[in-house]
Amino acid sequence: xxxxxxxxxxxxxxxxxxxxxxxxxxxxxxxxxxxxxxxxxxxxxxxxxxxxxxxxxxxxxxxxxxxxxxxxxxxxxxxxxxxxxxxxxxxxxxxxxxxxxxxxxxxxxxxxxxxxxxxxxxxxxxxxxxxxxxxxxxxxxxxxxxxxxxxxxxxxxxxxxxxxxxxxxxxxxxxxxxxxxxxxxxxxxxxxxxxxxxxxxxxxxxxxxxxxxxxxxxxxxxxxxxxxxxxxxxxxxxxxxxxxxxxxxxxxxxxxxxxxxxxxxxxxxxxxxxxxxxxxxxxxxxxxxxxxxxxxxxxxxxxxxxxxxxxxxxxxxxxxxxxxxxxxxxxxxxxxxxxxxxxxxxxxxxxxxxxxxxxxxxxxxxxxxxxxxxxxxxxxxxxxxxxxxxxxxxxxxxxxxxxxxxxxxxxxxxxxxxxxxxx
Amino acid sequence: xxxxxxxxxxxxxxxxxxxxxxxxxxxxxxxxxxxxxxxxxxxxxxxxxxxxxxxxxxxxxxxxxxxxxx
Amino acid sequence: xxxxxxxxxxxxxxxxxxxxxxxxxxxxxxxxxxxxxxxxxxxxxxxxxxxxxxxxxxxxxxxxxxxxxxxxxxxxxxxxxxxxxxxxxxxxxxxxxxxxxxxxxxxxxxxxxxxxxxxxxxxxxxxxxxxxxxxxxxxxxxxxxxxxxxxxxxxxxxxxxxxxxxxxxxxxxxxxxxxxxxxxxxxxxxxxxxxxxxxxxxxxxxxxxxxxxxxxxxxxxxxxxxxxxxxxxxxxxxxxxxxxxxxxxxxxxxxxxxxxxxxxxxxxxxxxxxxxxxxxxxxxxxxxxxxxxxxxxxxxxxxxxxxxxxxxxxxxxxxxxxxxxxxxxxxxxxxxxxxxxxxxxxxxxxxxxxxxxxxxxxxxxxxxxxxxxxxxxxxxxxxxxxxxxxxxxxxxxxxxxxxxxxxxxxxxxxxxxxxxxxxxxxxxxxxxxxxxxxxxxxxxxxxxxxxxxxxxxxxxxxxxxxxx
Numbered sequence: 001x002x003x004x005x006x007x008x009x010x011x012x013x014x015x016x017x018x019x020x021x022x023x024x025x026x027x028x029x030x031x032x033x034x035x036x037x038x039x040x041x042x043x044x045x046x047x048x049x050x051x052x053x054x055x056x057x058x059x060x061x062x063x064x065x066x067x068x069x070x071x072x073x074x075x076x077x078x079x080x081x082x083x084x085x086x087x088x089x090x091x092x093x094x095x096x097x098x099x100x101x102x103x104x105x106x107x108x109x110x111x112x113x114x115x116x117x118x119x120x121x122x123x124x125x126x127x128x129x130x131x132x133x134x135x136x137x138x139x140x141x142x143x144x145x146x147x148x149x150x151x152x153x154x155x156x157x158x159x160x161x162x163x164x165x166x167x168x169x170x171x172x173x174x175x176x177x178x179x180x181x182x183x184x185x186x187x188x189x190x191x192x193x194x195x196x197x198x199x200x201x202x203x204x205x206x207x208x209x210x211x212x213x214x215x216x217x218x219x220x221x222x223x224x225x226x227x228x229x230x231x232x233x234x235x236x237x238x239x240x241x242x243x244x245x246x247x248x249x250x251x252x253x254x255x256x257x258x259x260x261x262x263x264x265x266x267x268x269x270x271x272x273x274x275x276x277x278x279x280x281x282x283x284x285x286x287x288x289x290x291x292x293x294x295x296x297x298x299x300x301x302x303x304x305x306x307x308x309x310x311x312x313x314x315x316x317x318x319x320x321x322x323x324x325x326x327x328x329x330x331x332x333x334x335x336x337x338x339x340x341x342x343x344x345x346x347x348x349x350x351x352x353x354x355x356x357x358x359x360x361x362x363x364x365x366x367x368x369x370x371x372x373x374x375x376x377x378x379x380x381x382x383x384x385x386x387x388x389x390x391x392x393x394x395x396x397x398x399x400x401x402x403x404x405x406x407x408x409x410x411x412x413x414x415x416x417x418x419x420x421x422x423x
Numbered sequence: 424x425x426x427x428x429x430x431x432x433x434x435x436x437x438x439x440x441x442x443x444x445x446x447x448x449x450x451x452x453x454x455x456x457x458x459x460x461x462x463x464x465x466x467x468x469x470x471x472x473x474x475x476x477x478x479x480x481x482x483x484x485x486x487x488x489x490x491x492x493x
Numbered sequence: 494x495x496x497x498x499x500x501x502x503x504x505x506x507x508x509x510x511x512x513x514x515x516x517x518x519x520x521x522x523x524x525x526x527x528x529x530x531x532x533x534x535x536x537x538x539x540x541x542x543x544x545x546x547x548x549x550x551x552x553x554x555x556x557x558x559x560x561x562x563x564x565x566x567x568x569x570x571x572x573x574x575x576x577x578x579x580x581x582x583x584x585x586x587x588x589x590x591x592x593x594x595x596x597x598x599x600x601x602x603x604x605x606x607x608x609x610x611x612x613x614x615x616x617x618x619x620x621x622x623x624x625x626x627x628x629x630x631x632x633x634x635x636x637x638x639x640x641x642x643x644x645x646x647x648x649x650x651x652x653x654x655x656x657x658x659x660x661x662x663x664x665x666x667x668x669x670x671x672x673x674x675x676x677x678x679x680x681x682x683x684x685x686x687x688x689x690x691x692x693x694x695x696x697x698x699x700x701x702x703x704x705x706x707x708x709x710x711x712x713x714x715x716x717x718x719x720x721x722x723x724x725x726x727x728x729x730x731x732x733x734x735x736x737x738x739x740x741x742x743x744x745x746x747x748x749x750x751x752x753x754x755x756x757x758x759x760x761x762x763x764x765x766x767x768x769x770x771x772x773x774x775x776x777x778x779x780x781x782x783x784x785x786x787x788x789x790x791x792x793x794x795x796x797x798x799x800x801x802x803x804x805x806x807x808x809x810x811x812x813x814x815x816x817x818x819x820x821x822x823x824x825x826x827x828x829x830x831x832x833x834x835x836x837x838x839x840x841x842x843x844x845x846x847x848x849x850x851x852x853x854x855x856x857x858x859x860x861x862x863x864x865x866x867x868x869x870x871x872x873x874x875x876x877x878x879x880x881x882x883x884x885x886x887x888x889x890x891x892x893x894x895x896x897x898x899x900x901x902x903x904x905x906x907x908x909x910x911x912x913x914x915x916x917x918x919x920x921x922x923x924x925x926x927x928x929x930x931x932x933x934x935x936x937x938x939x940x941x942x943x944x945x946x947x948x949x950x951x952x953x954x955x956x957x958x959x960x961x
Contacts, residue, residue, distance in 0.1 A: 052897045054865055054913030062914075096866070096916040104452070112440045113449040119441035287467065290474030312914025356479050360438070364893050366477060371441035374475050378442075425570040427549050431811045431839040434893045435848055448561070451846030452872075453890045456556050459549055460566035484570035 001025045003032035007040055011186035011404050017397035019304075019404075020346070023334035030338075031320040037064045038327045039311075039320070042334035044341035044358075046318040051330060051363035055313045058365060060093040063310040065327050088248035092256075092365055093308045103368065105238045106249060109227040110161070111371060114236070119372050122157055126376055129153055130383035131422045138419040142394065145412040149384070150265035154258035154376050161372070162253060163226020164215065172211065176255055178204035180403040185307070188402075197402075212250045216243050227253070253369065255406075260302035261373045263408025265380050266398075267300040268293060270412055273393045275348045282350070283385050292350035293377050297359030299348060302373075304333040304407050306361070332358035333407070390417040424463050425484040426473070428455060432480035439472035439481060447472055499827060506606070507825055510535045513595055513603055514577075515585045515754075516611030517541025519549070519810065520790030520817035524609050525575040527821035537577040538603055540595065542584035542612075545636055551810060553639035554661050555843055558668040560647065564640030585612070588758040593785070607824050610755070610767055610775065610788040611817060614748035614808060619656075624718040628725040630742045633661060642743065646672055650740035653677070654729050656715050658685035660842040662745030663698065667844040670705045677708040677737055679715050679729075682929055689840075689940070690851070690887055692927025693861050694875065697868060697889070701845045718742055748808060750792045761947040766792040766806040768947035771833040773820035776947040787824055789816035789834075794943055798835060799884070799902065800857050803942040807838045837899055838940045841892075847871050850892045852899045853885030854940050861926040862909045863918050864898075866891050874898065877926055878908025 001009075003026055009015055010022035023042055026032055030043025041047045050056050060066050091102040108114040133152055137143045155173070159166045182201015188194045219229035220243055228250055234240045241249070272278045272292070282289050309328040314321050322328060336357045337345040360367035367373070384391075394413035401410045426446075435453030446461045446469055461469060473481040512528060514521045517539050525539055541547075549567045556562040580597065587596035594602040616634035619625035629650075631642045646653070646669065653669050655662045658680035669676040682688065684695030685702060702709045710731065719728040729737045752762045760783070761768035761776040767788040768776045773795070775786040790813040797805040819834035826832075842849045858877035866873035866889075874894045877885035882905045886898030901910055909923050 049897075049900060052894060054894060054897065054915070054917075055911065057914045059915070095914070100872070100916075112437055113451060116440065116444055116448070120444045287470050290471040294474045313911060354479050355474075356477065360477060362477065366436050366438070366893075370436075370438045371475065374438070374442060374471065378471055425568050427570055429811065429814070430551065430841040430843075431809075431850075433841070434895070435890075436893075450555075450843050451848065451890065453892055454841075454843030454846070454848035456559075456561060456843065457552075458556065458562045458566070459552050460562070460568055482570050482572075485573060486571045 003029055003040070004034045007032075007034035008187050013186060013188055013402055016400035016402070016404070016407065019333070019407075020337055023331065023337065026331075027334060027338060029320075031318040031322065033320075037323075037325065038329065039322045040329045040331055041317075042331045042338070043318055044335040044338035047330050047332070047335040047358060048362060049317055050309075050315070050328060051358075051361070051365075053315065055311065055315055056328060057095050057310050057312050058093055058099070058308050059095045060089060060308045062312065063308055063327050064325055065307065088244045090248040090252040091368070092252055092306065096364065099364065101238050102241065102245065102249060103364075105231060105234065105236070105241050106227070106253070106368065108234065108236050108238075109230045110368070118161070119375060122161070122372070123375060123379065125160075126153060126157060126379045127383065129156060130380050131387075134383060134387050134419050135422065141417070142413060142415050145266050145269050145414060146262060146409055147411065150262045150269075150380065150412075151258070153265070153380055154261035154373070157372070157376060158254060158257035161227055162250065162257070163219070163224055163228045164254060168211070172208055172254070175204040175208040175211075176259070179208065179255070180259075180401060180406060183403055183405065185404050209247060209251060212254070213243070213247045216246050216250060256303075256367075257369050257372070259406050259408075260367075261376050263300075263302040263406065264293070264297060264373065264377050266409045266412045267302075268296045268377060268381050269384065269391070269414065270393070270396075270398065270409065271296045271299065271348050273391060273414065274396065278348065278350065279385065279391065282381075286382065286385075288350045289381055289385070290374075290378060291352070291355065293374065293381065294355050294357065294359070295348055295350050295352055298336045298342070298352075298355060298357035299346075300407075301333040301336055301357070301359040302406070302408065303361070303367075304405055305329050305331045306365075306405065330358075332361065387420045387422065388414075388416050389420055392416070424466055424469065425460050426457070426469060427459060427482050428457055429480040429482065430455065432478045433476075434478055436477050438475045438477060442475055443468040443472035503825070503827055506535070507531075507533050508535060510606040511538075511604060512536070512607050512609070512824065513538045513540065513605035514609045514611060515540045515595060516609075516613055516790065517543070517547055517579070517581060518611070518613055518790070518813070519547065519569060520611040520613070520813035520820075521609070522547040522569055522575075523572070523814055523817035524611065524789060524821035525577055526572045527818045528825060529573060529575055531822060531825050533825050537575065538580060538605075539575075539577045540580045540583065540585050540597065540603065542582070542598075543635060543637075544582040546579070546581065548636055550634070553636065554633055554664045555668065557639045558643050558646060558665060559671060560643065564636045564643060567636065585754050588755055588760075590758055590760075590783075590786070606785065608786045609817075609820055609824065610786065610792070611790045611813075611820075612751035612754065613791045613813075614750050617744070617746040617749050619718070619742075619744040619746075621717070624720075624726075625744075626724075627718060627720040628723070629740055630718060630726050630744065632744050632746075633665065634748070642741075645741050646674065650674065652737065652739045653741045653743065654679065654715070654737060654739040655743045655745055657745035657747070658682075658698075658702075658709070658711075659688060659745060659747060660686065660840070660844075662743070663702065663844045664842060665743055665745065666702060666707050667705070670707060670845070675708070677710060677739070678702060679710045679713055679731060681714045682711065683927075684711050685709070687927070687929060688856070690855050691858075691861060691877075693924060694887060695927070697871070701847060701871065705845045748791070750806075752792055760786065765804070765941065765943040766794040768794045768804055771795050771835055772823045772831045773816065773834055774823070780947045787820040789813065789820040794947075795834065796945075799837070799905065800854055800942055801945075803945055804947065805838070805854065805940065806943055807836075807940040809838055809840050809940065811839055812836055837903060839899075840940075847889050848892055849887065849889055850895050851885065851887040852895060853877065853883075853902045854942060855885040855887070855926070856928050856940070857884045857942060858926050858928070860908065860923040862921055862923040864910060864921060865894060865913050865917055867918075876901075876908065876910050878923065881908055882906065883908040883910055
């Protein structure tokens, strides 16, 4: 299969539940050209090298995709989403020193060394919420892990951390849904329906951005609780973040701050139920739960790739020279199944050693919210394992959402015998 | 329990620190400090932290693990 | 011999062979675990001169001195049960290769079929024994050392004097400042860390120390320590004629390799360590490789492909961790299965809120170029070069970039490296790295290239005359 065909198949909606067959095809050329100026990296070692290579830029304004979008009346689909994700550069789409400064400013309000207690302080609330949600499922025998469990936990937590009112959740949930559906890198983006979805995605993203700007402007006028307010009112060594930049990062943190967690919780449940004996194994040895989660992240990376990177020089890697100015897609989900790095890569093995997967990226852009997401997934899975008796999948594969980057089930129905009492 | 962090492998991602805040600390922006022999009651936190490391630099005693499972 | 006969020999050795490991620290422990992992079920003896079971040393100069962890709480995690006969608290004092026995300090002889030497190093004591015996004068290598020094620092001394500004000395100075203690660092060279990283980086390290309130004195040596009537150190006299009132003195003068016990055994051992091939097999004094004696850790000297095949000795954590495993594997493997241990030297040091990391052999270089970030902000990467190729790199709070440079060093990529796409200093101009000339009065770096001869490094080989 030629790389461009394998790439198109991997991006097709009908293959969303399992793009990995096509990633395996692509990996026959670990660094493959799939379009004029797009190189897709599916080999583990090649990806590792490029994620740490300072000649690879994440600055979207340097990407040929951005240039194409600006030049064309009708932007090609792979370019479409890029500006949709925020016109001001967020940290994920920028380079040092700008990136490092922005990340430091945000981390100052979120994690160590300046705010080491924030994330740990969330644990009791997360546990309480997980128990409440399963309490609601107690009288029934079926639950949608996405809507009734996985989504509620991270969205509640991220709202609290950022200082986004939870009562606005209905509105931004719908905007984010449209944004995701409109952000399509597959062949369907060029269809009429695809264009309608893209247009709707643009509208909703604009509405979401406007909403976040308003929120931040409010915090500039009157400081309040949460990371966003502290970010724009900070007197730390890097000063306060400018409101437009804070809005771009708020969009990133709000979306990435819950969506990938939902997908990971869903994929954890899905993977455990697909592999007989694993629920019992983790119940018997809860110490394996953290490693099981990482193994799920290896197999089902919540962010499959992020398409803002490009080459600032000719870069030789894996026997290929990526010409200066080409877009580079680092395919985390594909490299995580490279048999040259992970023996028996398709197998779910919660005891796998040296599991240095790319489920959270690699290098300086490694997931900002990783520790929070992990805490949420750990607690959600622990509570699920403690309380849900005899869980079974209803449909396999479950229906998936359209988006290729933020990949996850739209619903995940499971049946169970009963919900145990909260001990 | 016993642990060691291979600080040659460690790249200062600090993914681990919030998962076991009693045991792991950042010294400055990037240097990790930790209690090599934390109390057994912190075991699940330490295991979460160890699993979270992108470069798998945190090594936890495997004798305990074997002991627990058998 | 037919293949199955050889297989029988290996199987028999794994079942009944006797292995002795001398050295019960990181390298020895990981070697023991690997031997068992690989199916060695014969008798295994581990000899160590300290009473404690294997523990980790890097936390001693950081967490332990700071009071975040107890000195006896750095025991190393175990990867598996090793089912060994542990002889702790008794040093090995001799090796007789003819009868294949290790002699212990208590007079016992321990027979072996295969031997692993992993005796590591000890701290270099203060040069004057009377002064070294004063209360308040310390060195730091063992957990006991760390416990005593921690107690002295916790008592709130008036001023601490650290002699020697290598990595450990600098880390201790950082801890002292974090504890709010007045501290003077005296270094014979032009700045801290220059032995390992050169003068350009040494200048940055010096600035860090001074910014954090360290009284840093460079280009001076401490000539004498004076005690009070109770035998407690109270004053230090420096070579520039000044004196200091001090309550605690830490001699951080580098290390001495524990090879004296091998004297007379006819092995290629001496002050620079024990020479071995890339598979950890020890050379005898004539450069003939032995079949049954292996070496790992701080004292193993092996020719390194990246550094002109000079014998490289490195006192780095991962060298002990990985070296112990590779040596053990090779001890129970036949030739085609043997593995090389040719690690790219790598180190880290946390001090003054900055994570300093490095790869390669800095002192092999003559030039340095700052490649990424900002020296002023103390967030940067720098590459070292020699003859147009990159041989080492260092980062200050820029550790995520280090493996890029490691990969360049491994393939001997051109120096200076290609400019990064962003965040690099204008021009990226290489400059002299300013390493002290060999023989200059400074502490030896932790990684030393020790020439091409298995048995000597210039004229400094000590044991050649003592033939059996």
